Amino acid sequence: MGSRPLLGESTMSFPRSQAALHGVRVLDLGGEKGAFCAKLLADMGADVIKVEPPGGDRARRVGPFLSDLPDPEKSLSFWYNNTSKRGITLDIGKPRGQGIVKSLARTADVLLDGCGPGYLEGLSLGYEALTRVNPGLTLTSISNFGRTGPRRGYLSSDIVAAAMGGQTYICGDTDTGPVTPYGEQACLVASVFGAIGTLMALRHRRVSGRGQQVDISIHECAVGVTEHVLIRHFYDGVVARRQGSLHWDNAFRVFPCRDGWVLLSLFGEWDTVVEWLDSEGMAADLKEERWRDPEVRRMEVEHVIEVLEGWTRRHRAAELMEQGQAMHLPWAVVHTLRDVKGSTQLLERGFFVEVAHPGEGRSFSYPGAPYVLSRTPWRIWKRAPLIGEHNEGILMGELGLTAKEMGDLAEEGII
Template sequence: MNSLLGHLLVLDLADETASYCSMLLGGLGANVIKVEKPGGDLSRNIGPFYKTRVGKISLPFLYNNAGKKSITLNLEIRSGRDIFRRLAGRADIIIDTFPAGYLKRRRLDYDRLKALNQRLIMASVTPFGQTGPRKSCTADDASISAAAGLTHLHGHLQGSPVNPVGNQASSLASLFAVSGILLALQNRSVTGKGQSIDISEQEAAASALVNPFVRYFSEGAITHRNGRMRWDNMAGIFPCSDGFIFLTFDREWDILMDLMASDNYDPYFNSAEWKDPVYRRQRCSRIIEAITAWTRTYKVAQLFELGQSMRFPWALVSDMASLKENPQLKSRGYFSSTGLSGTTPELALPGMPCIFDGNRGIPTLKVPLAGEHNDEVYGQMLSLSEEEIARLKKNSVI
């Protein structure tokens, strides 16, 4: 296990929109304590599910919470908030996804907590940030993608926009949260003081649209969705005999034409005007039709190897099954095993997408049961007696 952050204590108050942030910190060795409401976090009920001997388990929860400790704590009552303040006094980092103003109304906002612990760093991930006219608006990953401009660029121009697949907005927000936390840690090492970090999911997702932004602000041109083709029609996804491949054919034009001619495909692009990129873009439909006919005669692997041999950025279009068996990912140990404490058969899941001195960071650890570490945290960290812990449980504080 990599222990780059092994000296840090993280309190994870995040739901599924930012659990990936604390998972990454935990993968680097941080001691992450997930603070759940009594009975367990609602994200434990988000599918798809994995069937086990003891019931079904949320796969997203399993992936985002491997290696964390879990305590239960009711922040809606005063005694629960008092306990949280004691934990915050010891913590290095708090990550939360509560709506703007939620913690302030409960007197658990950063300004109050830093009075207890000036070294505390607090990262708040919300749909639209802590300020602005939409700070209190509700959203999920799909609606954030729509609000950030991602959805507008997915699908065919003639049809409706299509929701991007995967949790792109929340994943980007989590990565920005990690970056902000690491920068705040560096600053703390100099000043001795922590700070609050305000992460907007909308802004994080919109950061992926640099090229469309530049086109609009410099040219006034709005980039529209373009189906299987890139916005300029000089790259796209083409069918092969056994799948699909992503091809570029702008700078590769002359060599691609030679390749097609060697296969007896003469797509009437020999005249001098076709060497002009602007001329080609104005007549892209004829080019796409010709390349499609050519790629159908190849297998995906053949075209991939052919393109790579010429240093072309061509790529196989992978599905989940082919990704699981991808030799590159396998050779780098991208998939790791995890499970639910003592009950779940091992299951392969994606690991951290970076390696430190040969160590990927996320170890093979179990996913905690809700409140599994109550006795350890409340007993050892806060020095509560067994009787006190039992009373807290009886009174629905934990």
């Protein structure tokens, strides 16, 4: 696998000072819910200081773990969501911890808050208190249901967020209950919205000189990525329901193959598809003129599926994708993650990046940039921080705490 083919010159030799968000400092109190938000900013060059409670963030206890060994330094979800950050430990529940947050907030452009509505205010670390020390500060809060409204105090988790957001109801087989989308998506999507809102606030600050509050409700973010659901309800009075792998407008479906699964479109290039089936003697009655009417196919989609399924079962998934794509059909192999890792397209584009883990004595292959910027390098600058890895560098080096003060803080359990 080569290095990433770039639009312009190679970014490999770029220093972090040329990254898009160089010079932006983020104080990351986002916890688990906002971790990915700060990672997105950090990989684009922002200086992110992750603040964890003494002993480490709760997210460090979530697997999977390297070699399946539960260990707060080996959580792969923590690794992925906290790249390129520095990390300190701090008990913000104690006054001295709060004082340190304030000192750090003075130097920050953004404070990312995943503590839940009202929590930071209760510690006198709310927006008003913080902007007294730093009027340009942007306070981005990512919370379950937002900072306001009757359910702002509701508890949540990924399965609850996807359910309340309307994603779960439309996923699943017709003969089973609803199924949650894979991969704890609600928090991740909210994190991307949060990063966008943060950059919008930074842009406005350039004009006005003032910061602002960014209020991100994970619930609203989940609702905001359900494509057709609200539109069909508001315009056609339709309550969308789950229908297996069949796309909501019946345009795509998953089919079994000899060696796995393939996604086929059911409506484009119909004549080409029928000709292809017919050349193998598998078109059955689909050759009849009436099936050329897309409306007939939509209405009687079950029959189309049955004939196609008889045909796909005789083929390998990759062969159908390749030949289909050559005919401009939007077909795809249903990849497992192992397939994704071996995908020639991703490898050719240098999507995966090696990240050194000196403590493990080796490096690991991470999914890389979600976007390729021609001039400002995206990079995983460093693996996720170890617990308290940068306590000295930041608290002594930047805030000027003495060795004795550090000793006291450790003794009091604040760091």
